Amino acid sequence: MASFAKFASLLATFQCVVALSLGNPLERNLAYRSPFEEHPQFARDTGAIQKRHMQAFRKRQTVPAGTFGDEHYPTFYGGDFSNTLFLWNAGVNFTHAVASGDPLSTSVLLWTRAVPLPSTTPSNPSSTPFLPDQSVPVCVKFEIATDNAFKHVVDSGNAFTSYDVDFTVKVEANGLKADTSYFYRFSDCTNASIMSPVGKTRTFSDANTPASKVNGGKPLTLAVFSCSQYQAGWFNAYNFAATNVTPDAFLHLGDYIYESLGNGAKIGRAVLGRELATIHDYRQRLNQYRTDVGLVNAHLAGPWITVWDDHEVADNSWKAGTADSNDTSTGCSFSPSGACFTDRKLAAVRAYHEWMPIRQVAADDKLRIWRNFQIGQLLDLTMLDTRNYDRDVTDVYYNTVVNTLADGQNRSLMGPAQENWFFDTLSQSKKRGAIWRVVGQQIVFTQLNESGVFDLDAWDGYRQNRARVLSHLYNNKIDNTVILSGDSHANWVSDLAHPNDTTTYNSATGKGAIGVEFAGTAVTSGSSFGSGIQPAAADAISKVYVTAKGNEDLQWSEGSYRGFFTLQISTKTLTATYYAMNNVSNPNLDGFASAQFVVNSGENRLSRPIAGGSVKAGVLKSQA
Known part of the structure; x- marks a missing residue:
C-alpha cells in the first residue's frame, strides 16, 4: 500500500510537471486574473510568470544540476528528473482552510491558500530550511463531490499558484447539479496525503425553477x-x-x-x-x-x-x-x-x-x-x-x-x-x-x-x-x-x-x-x-x-x-x-x-x- 501511495504521488507530480511545461496552467487559478475583465491591465501577467518559470527551466538545462540540491525532487521509477522544471515538492500548508462563494446553478467558486513548507536538502538534514523563490510554482488539486468521503467526485483538476498571488487559489467547479449540496477539498499535487480541511458548499436553483x-x-x-x-x-x-x-x-x-x-x-x-x-x-x-x-x-x-x-x-x-x-x-x-x-x-x-x-x-x-x-x-x-x-x-x-x-x-x-x-x-x-x-x-x-x-x-x-x-x-x-x-x-x-x-x-x-x-x-x-x-x-x-x-x-x-x-x-x-x-x-x-x-x-x-x-x-x- 505504501509503495502504491508513493507511486500515485510520483505520478501526480509527473503530471503536474508535464502540465506546467505545456501551455499555461496558471490560467486555471482565477486569483491571477484582473478583478475587472475589461481592464486586463490589473491582472497578474501569467504569461510573464510562466516565462519566468520556463527561464528557470532553461537554466536548469545548462547549469549542472548538483548546484540545485535536487535530492528532494521526485523521480519517476528511476527516471532522472534532475533537470526538469522546478516544481515545489516539499509540501504545502493550507494555512486558511477553504472557502467557497458565488454559487450559480451549475458552478461555484472554491478557494484555498497553499503556502510552501520550508525544506532542507535530504542529504544534509541539518542544512538551513529554505522556501521557493519566485520562479517556483506550487501545484494543488481540487475535488468536489456529493459525499464527504469523495467516492462520487463530480469535478476535479489541478491549479498552480505562486507568491505573485500570495499563494491563494481560486477555481471554478463546473458541471454541477442545481440546488445540490457538495463537499470539496484541496490537496498537494506532489503529495496527495497533504490535504486541506473539507468544506461544504452548494448550488442554487436554476432561474426557471418554480x-x-x-x-x-x-x-x-x-x-x-x-x-x-x-x-x-x-x-x-x-x-x-x-x-x-x-x-x-x-x-x-x-x-x-x-x-x-x-x-x-x-x-x-x-x-x-x-x-x-x-x-x-x-x-x-x-x-x-x-x-x-x-x-x-x-x-x-x-x-x-x-x-x-x-x-x-x-x-x-x-x-x-x-x-x-x-x-x-x-x-x-x-x-x-x-x-x-x-x-x-x-x-x-x-x-x-x-x-x-x-x-x-x-x-x-x-x-x-x-x-x-x-x-x-x-x-x-x-x-x-x-x-x-x-x-x-x-x-x-x-x-x-x-x-x-x-x-x-x-x-x-x-x-x-x-x-x-x-x-x-x-x-x-x-x-x-x-x-x-x-x-x-x-x-x-x-x-x-x-x-x-x-x-x-x-x-x-x-x-x-x-x-x-x-x-x-x-x-x-x-x-x-x-x-x-x-x-x-x-x-x-x-x-x-x-x-x-x-x-x-x-x-x-x-x-x-x-x-x-x-x-x-x-x-x-x-x-x-x-x-x-x-x-x-x-x-x-x-x-x-x-x-x-x-x-x-x-x-x-x-x-x-x-x-x-x-x-x-x-x-x-x-x-x-x-x-x-x-x-x-x-x-x-x-x-x-x-x-x-x-x-x-x-x-x-x-x-x-x-x-x-x-x-x-x-x-x-x-x-x-
Whole structure:
C-alpha cells in the first residue's frame, strides 16, 4: 500500500510537471486574473510568470544540476528528473482552510491558500530550511463531490499558484447539479496525503425553477453580516450562525476587514502591521482576519456572497478618496500610511479578489462587483456597490460642504451605469415572475433622524438617489422588495416609503409602503450609540429614535448587541430573525434571538403586530 501511495504521488507530480511545461496552467487559478475583465491591465501577467518559470527551466538545462540540491525532487521509477522544471515538492500548508462563494446553478467558486513548507536538502538534514523563490510554482488539486468521503467526485483538476498571488487559489467547479449540496477539498499535487480541511458548499436553483421547488421546497435561509473589526472582538456571530443556524448561504454586506489600527491587545486581538496602504498591508490584514476560528468555521460551512464597504479600502471611501487620503499632493501626504488614494484602492481591490471567493464580473467600467443571482422564481438576490464604484463625494468629517450637497438632484451613490442596471434588474425580476427581490448593499437606506443629526455617509446624504429608487418601485408597482443594510453598527427595521410622507404611508398599519428594510448591527465593531453601551442605555436612545419626527418608517431600533440576522424565504413569507451575541471579548457561542419580523408576500410592509408585539432587545415603535 505504501509503495502504491508513493507511486500515485510520483505520478501526480509527473503530471503536474508535464502540465506546467505545456501551455499555461496558471490560467486555471482565477486569483491571477484582473478583478475587472475589461481592464486586463490589473491582472497578474501569467504569461510573464510562466516565462519566468520556463527561464528557470532553461537554466536548469545548462547549469549542472548538483548546484540545485535536487535530492528532494521526485523521480519517476528511476527516471532522472534532475533537470526538469522546478516544481515545489516539499509540501504545502493550507494555512486558511477553504472557502467557497458565488454559487450559480451549475458552478461555484472554491478557494484555498497553499503556502510552501520550508525544506532542507535530504542529504544534509541539518542544512538551513529554505522556501521557493519566485520562479517556483506550487501545484494543488481540487475535488468536489456529493459525499464527504469523495467516492462520487463530480469535478476535479489541478491549479498552480505562486507568491505573485500570495499563494491563494481560486477555481471554478463546473458541471454541477442545481440546488445540490457538495463537499470539496484541496490537496498537494506532489503529495496527495497533504490535504486541506473539507468544506461544504452548494448550488442554487436554476432561474426557471418554480418558486415552490426552490431549495427542495424548504425555505431558503440566508445569514447576513457586516462590520467585523478584528481588534474590537471575536467573530462569534459567524460561529453562532455556522453552528446554530446552518444557513444555505452567508451574505456579507461589507467591512469584512478594517484598514485601521487599534488596541485589541487586552483581548488578544492586536492587529499586525500598520494602517493599510500597500498590497502587502492588505494581504497581511486579510491573512490575520482569516485565522479567527469563527470566520474559518463559517467559510467551511457554506458558500459566501460578498460586497465591500469602505474599510476594505479605507474609512469613508468614495470614488476619488477616503477620510484620510486622496490623489492630491496634500491628500497623499495626509494619509497616515503615506499612500495616495488610487494606489491604496488598487492594492485593496487586488488583495480582496485574491482572498475572497467572489466572481470577477464582466464589466465595461472599473471596479464592478455589483451582480445579480436569480434563485429560481423564488427571488432575485441583487448585490450593489454603493461605496467604491462611482460614489459621489461623501462626508469625510472635515468637508462640511456635503451638508449643502445632500439634496443635489444628480448626486449618486452608484453612478449612472450601476443605477440604470439596478432599475433594469428590478423590472426584469418582476417581469420574469420572481416572488421576492432582496437587495444586499452597504448603508442604511431609510431616513434616520438621530436627534437632529443625519448620517450623510448613508442614503441620507444622497436623498435624490433614494427618491429615484423608491419612485421606480412605486411607479412600476414592483412588489416584495427587501433592502438589506449594514455599516451603522446598530439594528434598524423599517417599512420602505418616501421620507416624511404621512399621506401615502400610514406608520401604524404600514399601508402605502412599497417594501421593507432590514439593517443589521456589526459582528464586532463598536455601537454607533456608544462603544460598549449597555442595553438599558441603548434602549433609552432607541425610544427617542423610533418616536422622532421624520422617522415614521422606522419600526424597531436596537443599539447595544453585536450580532447578525437571517432571512428565511418561502413563497408566502419572508422572516427576518435578529441574533444578539452576549459577549465578544472571548470566543463563545453565547447568543440569543432578539427579535423576529415577518413580511407577507404582496403586502410590501412589515406584518402587524410588528415582531408579534414583543422583542427581547431594543424598542418597537408600537411599544414606545
